[in-house]
Amino acid sequence: MTLLSIEGLGISFGGLKAVNDVSFTVKPGEIVSVIGPNGAGKTTLFNMISGVYRPGMGKVVLNGEDVTAMSPHLLARRGMCRTFQNLQVFQSMTVLENTIAGYHLQESGHVLSDLLNLPASRRRAKAAEAGARELLKRVGLERAAEREAGSLSYGSLKRLEIARAMALKPKVLLLDEPAAGCNAVETEEIDHLIAEIAASGVAILLVEHDMKMVMRISNHIVVLDHGEKIAEGDPASVSRNPAVIAAYLGAENAAG
Amino acid sequence: MRLTPKSVTLLALVVLIALSPIFFPSGFYYRIGALIFVNALAVTGIVILTGWAGQISLGHAGFAGIGAYACALAPVHWGIHPALAVVLGAAISAVLAWLVGRPILRLKGYYLAVASLGMGILISMVLNNERELTRGPDGIDVAELGLRGVLKDAGLDLSNGQFWYFFCGIVLILGAWLALNLRDSATGRALRALHGSEVAAKTVGMDVARLKLQAFVISAVYASVAGSLLALQNKFITPDVAGFMHSVEMVTMAVLGGVGSVAGAIFGAAVLTLLPQVLTVFAEYEQLVLGAVMVLVMIFLREGVVPSILRKIRGRGE
Ligand SMILES: Nc1ncnc2c1ncn2[C@@H]1O[C@H](COP(=O)(O)OP(=O)(O)OP(=O)(O)O)[C@@H](O)[C@H]1O
Numbered sequence: 391m392t393l394l395s396i397e398g399l400g401i402s403f404g405g406l407k408a409v410n411d412v413s414f415t416v417k418p419g420e421i422v423s424v425i426g427p428n429g430a431g432k433t434t435l436f437n438m439i440s441g442v443y444r445p446g447m448g449k450v451v452l453n454g455e456d457v458t459a460m461s462p463h464l465l466a467r468r469g470m471c472r473t474f475q476n477l478q479v480f481q482s483m484t485v486l487e488n489t490i491a492g493y494h495l496q497e498s499g500h501v502l503s504d505l506l507n508l509p510a511s512r513r514r515a516k517a518a519e520a521g522a523r524e525l526l527k528r529v530g531l532e533r534a535a536e537r538e539a540g541s542l543s544y545g546s547l548k549r550l551e552i553a554r555a556m557a558l559k560p561k562v563l564l565l566d567e568p569a570a571g572c573n574a575v576e577t578e579e580i581d582h583l584i585a586e587i588a589a590s591g592v593a594i595l596l597v598e599h600d601m602k603m604v605m606r607i608s609n610h611i612v613v614l615d616h617g618e619k620i621a622e623g624d625p626a627s628v629s630r631n632p633a634v635i636a637a638y639l640g641a642e643n644a645a646g
Numbered sequence: 647m648r649l650t651p652k653s654v655t656l657l658a659l660v661v662l663i664a665l666s667p668i669f670f671p672s673g674f675y676y677r678i679g680a681l682i683f684v685n686a687l688a689v690t691g692i693v694i695l696t697g698w699a700g701q702i703s704l705g706h707a708g709f710a711g712i713g714a715y716a717c718a719l720a721p722v723h724w725g726i727h728p729a730l731a732v733v734l735g736a737a738i739s740a741v742l743a744w745l746v747g748r749p750i751l752r753l754k755g756y757y758l759a760v761a762s763l764g765m766g767i768l769i770s771m772v773l774n775n776e777r778e779l780t781r782g783p784d785g786i787d788v789a790e791l792g793l794r795g796v797l798k799d800a801g802l803d804l805s806n807g808q809f810w811y812f813f814c815g816i817v818l819i820l821g822a823w824l825a826l827n828l829r830d831s832a833t834g835r836a837l838r839a840l841h842g843s844e845v846a847a848k849t850v851g852m853d854v855a856r857l858k859l860q861a862f863v864i865s866a867v868y869a870s871v872a873g874s875l876l877a878l879q880n881k882f883i884t885p886d887v888a889g890f891m892h893s894v895e896m897v898t899m900a901v902l903g904g905v906g907s908v909a910g911a912i913f914g915a916a917v918l919t920l921l922p923q924v925l926t927v928f929a930e931y932e933q934l935v936l937g938a939v940m941v942l943v944m945i946f947l948r949e950g951v952v953p954s955i956l957r958k959i960r961g962r963g964e
């Protein structure tokens with residue numbers, strides 16, 4: 391039943407243990423949130439799971455296969471996709487092209503067919519474009535389709551990244567702060583969108599600072615602090631957990 | 647037919663090539679036109695490699711050298727028809743690009759610039775030093791393509807200048823058509839994507855190393871065919887075709903016109919081919935001019951002339 395299993399994952403940068411011995415599992419259709427104060431190691435954890443960083447220790451198991459440190463493009467073939475906290479959009483391409491890029495695995499054929507614009511290439515490109523327009527509608531960006539991505543607002547780009555990731559029809563979707571920079575209305579839309587994606591059977595791993603949103607939509611929450619997993623459980627139990635409260639209060643005291 | 651940017655570019659190109667001769671004061675201009683088309687073809691390859699895939703080659707003239715010397719040597723030594731020699735040169739260039747690019751393009755960074763620079767210098771050295779085969783720096787004669795004779799027998803009598811003008815023009819249209827097809831295909835989109843964000847390209851399943859390699863091989867074929875056409879129309883070639891300055895010239899033409907745009911590449915090739923012909927002083931200071939063009943474009947028109955103008959027009963339209 392487990393789709394993604396994180397087993398004792400860890401990495402150090404110089405002397406700093408950014409993530410240390412973190413384990414948890416994600417099932418299909420489940421929303422698992424990873425929370426923790428700034429610098430807790432959430433993005434680093436995502437980077438290891440998605441093959442951007444090579445873990446110093448531990449394993450990532452996807453669908454029973456050990457995929458530790460596998461290149462992201464091979465993980466994509468196996469059904470894993472992600473979005474980025476620090477936006478990674480194709481700036482000089484249009485919003486539509488950015489989304490079509492998410493169809494790459496379904497769309498790409500032989501390069502010679504592409505050079506000659508053979509009917510097979512045209513047909514695949516058409517199908518990808520139709521799918522992309524549908525997705526843009528779902529994230530509310532259909533009217534920006536022909537605009538250059540670089541000209542969009544931060545919140546719109548966040549949704550563009552989600553649309554691009556959805557294009558892959560992933561089995562596991564990692565979302566790193568999808569609602570950052572979005573207003574209350576947009577946040578609620580993203581909230582619904584994530585719930586919808588999960589309801590279709592996709593396993594979702596979410597990093598988000600908006601605690602109301604996290605408590606509302608998560609099935610399970612993993613709490614990191616200084617790279618260590620300090621708690622996990624359902625939203626209610628985690629929000630009552632003294633160690634979690636201390637970590638957040640500690641962070642606030644340090645900041646204030 | 648819908649007027650996409652692709653069909654506009656192709657249409658403009660066809661009209662320009664077909665109608666320009668009306669304004670030619672003398673037959674000499676056919677020759678300049680053919681030179682422009684040959685350079686534009688090579689630069690179109692640079693657009694694919696540099697403008698889209700974001701990779702830099704400083705040795706592309708090496709592939710032009712291979713294409714040129716394939717036409718000079720293969721007909722003499724192996725009795726191959728010059729037209730087939732063009733294909734042979736392109737095949738050798740493609741294989742060489744694959745061999746050089748494969749280990750290099752797996753690495754992150756601008757290693758291709760360095761590796762291709764070395765490759766270009768090596769090819770140029772071989773062409774200069776293997777006198778037995780290439781006759782060295784003095785250059786070598788190239789066989790007649792023979793197509794003009796065939797056309798004449800068929801009732802189409804063109805002067806040598808006219809023939810090469812229209813022949814190179816047609817090859818350029820073909821090259822531009824292929825490149826524009828590629829641009830909006832899955833492969834072209836992936837090239838432009840990995841240029842924008844390599845990590846995002848990977849997360850959507852793009853095999854970044856393989857895509858870059860494809861771009862390098864394709865652009866090598868463009869340069870090779872351009873080199874072949876140059877050799878065939880001049881019926882003579884020297885190792886300068888593979889020299890470092892020729893590589894720099896290609897990149898400068900692309901940068902001037904707009905390295906991301908096929909129309910820009912053709913414009914850049916036209917300007918920098920015409921300048922030394924029209925103002926002979928430029929011929930003497932070619933290196934200086936190329937350097938100055940690079941610097942000025944980088945300061946004032948980062949995207950190159952054609953995209954900058956298009957942006958202005960569009961900006962006003964909105
Ligand atoms: N490539 C890197 N090299 C060195 N240190 C790094 C690197 N990436 C992350 N770190 C460090 O690892 C720690 C965890 O960072 P990370 O970005 O994972 O935190 P986070 O939980 O995502 O924080 P935030 O909520 O601010 O996004 C930080 O101390 C950070 O400085």
Ligand SMILES: [Mg+2]
Pocket residue numbers: 432433434475
């Ligand atoms: Mg983070």
